[in-house]
Amino acid sequence: MEQLLASPVRQSVVEELASLTGDARAEGLSAAELGERLSLHTTTIRFHVDQLAAAGILDAHFVRSGGVGRPSKKYAIHERVLGEMTREAQHEAPYAVLAGLLASALSTVESDRLSPEEAGVLWAQRRAAEHPPEPATGQDEKVEAVVSLLDEWGYTPQREVVEPGSVDIVLHECPFLDLAQVHPDVVCGVHRGLLRGALDAVGEPDARVSLRPFVEPRTCRARLYLEERQARPEESGTTPEQHDTQDQLDQHDTTDQLDTTDQLDQRSAPQ
The missing domain is CATH 1.10.10.10 (Winged helix-like DNA-binding domain superfamily/Winged helix DNA-binding domain)
Structure with a gap:
């Protein structure tokens, strides 16, 4: 094959x-x-x-x-797309799935030739656009949305929290195992691309992805690095106008404090 x-x-x-x-x-x-x-x-x-x-x-x-x-x-x-295949079909025809994924990306007008990772990103973005994931706000919800997408696409993902801002997703029963053992650069590139595309679909386009193949037989481990973001005014329940007003009050208070300090310094200065 x-x-x-x-x-x-x-x-x-x-x-x-x-x-x-x-x-x-x-x-x-x-x-x-x-x-x-x-x-x-x-x-x-x-x-x-x-x-x-x-x-x-x-x-x-x-x-x-x-x-x-x-x-x-x-x-x-x-x-044929991963999400529409039974796990038995994926195991029996992994090359067919991979070929369809790569071919659909390699011949697009965006580029004459895409890397496996770029092909995976493009496929995931298009697939997510056709079947958008549920809206997610916090990082926990976004990671769960990524796990759900991978499950829909035929993987058996398992989430493991490593530390704040980092999450591991263990991919069991790789559907491209035989090819991955011969050409890990191709299959791992596709996997990284699928994860990046899924993260982009749930609102984490800047998240970083690393992949460790074959940490166990038939198992790979992906680590997602997500950055904490400060809440925007509308997310914290405060309008931008209220923030501006508070800034002005803070500046006014600071100015008053400085003026008062100057007056006290002048009074206490030796004559």
């Missing part, structure tokens, strides 16, 4: 299909159409797309153009 995703031809096929939008993305392209776009022979394309379809990365279906003759066989990206 690793060799399946390592092929430049198959990667080009996935990226080409992932670049389609709307109805064209759902319908997909035939082997002949892909061959024309990628400047490859139809037979070569057909060999690769059939392997991708067998792995669950592509969907193969027949489309009738409306005229006479046989319907055309089209290939489209399998629109």
Whole structure:
């Protein structure tokens, strides 16, 4: 399976299909159409797309153009997301999930090429935009919202408080375990990106993320560093006008105290 995703031809096929939008993305392209776009022979394309379809990365279906003759066989990206898969399906086809995640990001107009972490961030942001998490205010609520998102996306997260401002999230049963053991930079990059995207979705875009892979078999540990923020006036129950008025009173009191001190100093000074 690793060799399946390592092929430049198959990667080009996935990226080409992932670049389609709307109805064209759902319908997909035939082997002949892909061959024309990628400047490859139809037979070569057909060999690769059939392997991708067998792995669950592509969907193969027949489309009738409306005229006479046989319907055309089209290939489209399998629109599978982590949150819609059973845990059994994730375990059976982790490469399909990872390929779909990366391919959907690698072919976007924002960049010609994204790192695994950037791909994870973009995927998480888009997924959270489609299914926004519950509004969260305090850090505890935000961390719980991140845990809920990870659970929806197919992970088995466990929260552990380390110290004020730092929280560990233990990721059990990594769905990309086999690939992570061979290419930890790719999978760990995706995981960091998913966490960063989830943190951004719950209102913590500046939080830092570190990841320790394989702290136990099939288990990784992520640490989230969240900074404490001073409450804004509206959060503390005081309006900005009230804050300004209080500042003016404080300044006035300070001035009066200084004036009084000056007068006392002048009176006590030797003549």
